[in-house]
Amino acid sequence: MRDAISQWSNWSGYVTARPQAFAEPQTLDELGELVRSAPGPMRFVGTGHSFTPLVRNDGTILSLDRFEGLKAHDPEKLTARVGAGTKIGALAKLLHGVGQALPNMGDIDKQAFGGALGTATHGSGITLGAYHTQLEAMQIVDGRGEVKEFDRAKSPDMIDAMGASLGAFGAVTEVTIRNVASYRMRYRRWTAPIADVLAQFESTVTAHRSAEFYYVPFSGQALLIASDITDAPATVRPPTEDDDAVTTLRKLRDYLSWFPWLRRRLIGSAFAKVPPEDYVEEWLKVFTSERNVKFNEMEYHLPFEEGAAALGEIISLLETRFPDVYFPIEVRVVAPDNVWLSPFYKRPTCSIAIHHGVERDPMAYFNAAEPIFRKRGGRPHWGKMHSLTAKELSALYPRWNDAMAVRREMDPDNRFVTPYMARLLGVAA
Ligand SMILES: Cc1cc2nc3c(=O)[nH]c(=O)nc-3n(C[C@H](O)[C@H](O)[C@H](O)COP(=O)(O)OP(=O)(O)OC[C@H]3O[C@@H](n4cnc5c(N)ncnc54)[C@H](O)[C@@H]3O)c2cc1C
Incomplete structure (x- = not known):
């Protein structure tokens, strides 16, 4: 120590x-x-x-950095036993090396797998669940320092109770995850007017294995991304320009803050000319990219059918009251699951993420957006900014009390309860 x-x-x-x-x-x-x-x-x-x-x-x-690596794998069942401290990028390479693959990935691969489980980290895809839906078994050190092992066959409730763990039940040291066979993806990216994207949202996300889009503030345009499994051979992935694009949007905000109409026109017309991308790559090179421009973020997980209307309201809020925001709004879809503290618990989800550059305080924007998400039944991403405490959260999670009972069993002395966690979980501090 x-x-x-x-x-x-x-x-x-x-x-x-x-x-x-x-x-x-x-x-x-x-x-x-x-x-x-x-x-x-x-x-x-x-x-x-x-x-x-x-x-x-x-x-x-x-x-938990030292609890890392591939411990074992089963080529028949396509399962793997891995250290929870393994970073997702390293995990992807290890799995690919034995012919296995994660079914889906989020935007970056820097997180520890245990950390991703800790907040219900997810990617996008109408039939694809968050990382915790892959859990078959977990080894966890509880609040008394005892090592415990739970598996889905013998203790399904414990996996469902602790799958989205918040680091509240103990230190997750190893997990067994169910994977799929390695695959290649055809990745396509194109722009379209936001009105068309919203009108065709359901058909677009159901037509592709993985689909998401970004709305660029003050442009009227969205950037769509869709990926599907293919047998076609790999082609060259063009270098990513995401960070450059965000920097350009910030410069336009800074130079044109007195001329919002000009900013809108410039971004809109330039954006519509962004060339489409279309390439084939191994799964582990498709989903993620670097995020070098720093931001803060709020993301709410809404009932799928509320997504388009909520997005419309958020765009209008941003463009009328927050001209200093230049980061795109990200819209994804996630499959329902049975994990008690999962924001995707038993409902198909449309997730909307809003960002603000770190050079400005994000809270005015986030505080104004949060009621829009909340009135439509949104559940906050556990790892992204929100203001909810146990009082509101317990109403959003049908198995909340059961999860809290398991937490008390696993951590009877509240070793893992800080003041923030006490407010989040409703534990007397
Ligand atoms: C640039 C960027 C991009 C992102 N993209 C996405 C995305 O595409 N999708 C998405 O859903 N989220 C995304 N996130 C959010 C991020 O995935 C989550 O916040 C994730 O939890 C971070 O993982 P971490 O390893 O950094 O965990 P930390 O932030 O370090 O910890 C998260 C929680 O997990 C607990 N924890 C960590 N390890 C363990 C362990 N071994 N045992 C028990 N508890 C543990 C911690 O106590 C804490 O409660 C992004 C964040 C950033 C900064």
Whole structure:
């Protein structure tokens, strides 16, 4: 265990902490001992890519980085046993090496797999679930430092209770995940007027295995992305220009803040001329890209049928009241699942994510947007900014009380409960 790292911060720099101790245990025994004796409370960290203060803590921050790698795999069942500290990018390469693949991926591959499970991290696809839907078994060190193993065959409820874990039940050290056989994807990207995209939203997302779109503020245009499995040979993936595009949008915002009509016209006409992209690549090179321009983010998961109307309201809010916002709005779809604290619990979902560059405080924009998401039944992404506490969250999750009962069983002494977690979970601090 190291003494305090001077300061911990999340990826965007918005959440900071000065823990008394920072530990990176190497073995289960060491981890168990730390859970029993390190300064409390204790929070686990993957790579700090969450925007909410889930990791913030002045007790001990504990990294599971050393619990990594491919431990075993079953070529018949297409399952793999992996360390929960494995980064998603490394995991993808390890799986590909044994002919397996993740069915879907999010926008980046930097997170630890355990961290992704911690907030119900997801990609896009009407039939594709979040990462936690792959869980077959998990090894977890509970609040008394005891190592426990649960598998779907014998304890389905425990997997469903802890699948979206929030780091509230214990340290997830290893998981068994169900994968699919390696595949290649045909990736297509094109632009279209937002009105057309919204009118054809359902047919577009059902026509493709994975589909999503970005609305570019003040452009009237959207960038659509759709990917489908193919047997065609791989072609060359063009270099990604996502970061350059975001920087250009910021410059246009800065130069043209007094001329909103000109900004709209310039962005709209330039955007409509963006050439389409069409290539074939192995699955692990298709879904993710680099995100080098930093931002803060709010994402709400809405009942699928509410998505288009909510997006319309968000666009109108942004374009009438927040001219300083230049980051695109991201719209994705996610399949329903049975995990009790999953925002996709038993409902097909349309997820809308809004971003604000780190150089400005995002809260005025996010606070104005949140009621639009909430009135349409949205559940917040656990790792992205929101203002909800146990009172509101418990009404959104039908199995909330059951999940909290399992949490009490796993962490009877509230070792993993910081003030933020107490508000989130409704635990007396
Ligand atoms: C640039 C960027 C792009 C993103 N893209 C997407 C996206 O496409 N889709 C999406 O859904 N989200 C996305 N996110 C959000 C991100 O995926 C989640 O916040 C994810 O939880 C971060 O993983 P992490 O390893 O950094 O976890 P952390 O932020 O470090 O931790 C998240 C939670 O998991 C817990 N935890 C971590 N490891 C363990 C463990 N081993 N055992 C128990 N608990 C643990 C922590 O205590 C905490 O509660 C993005 C974030 C950024 C910054």
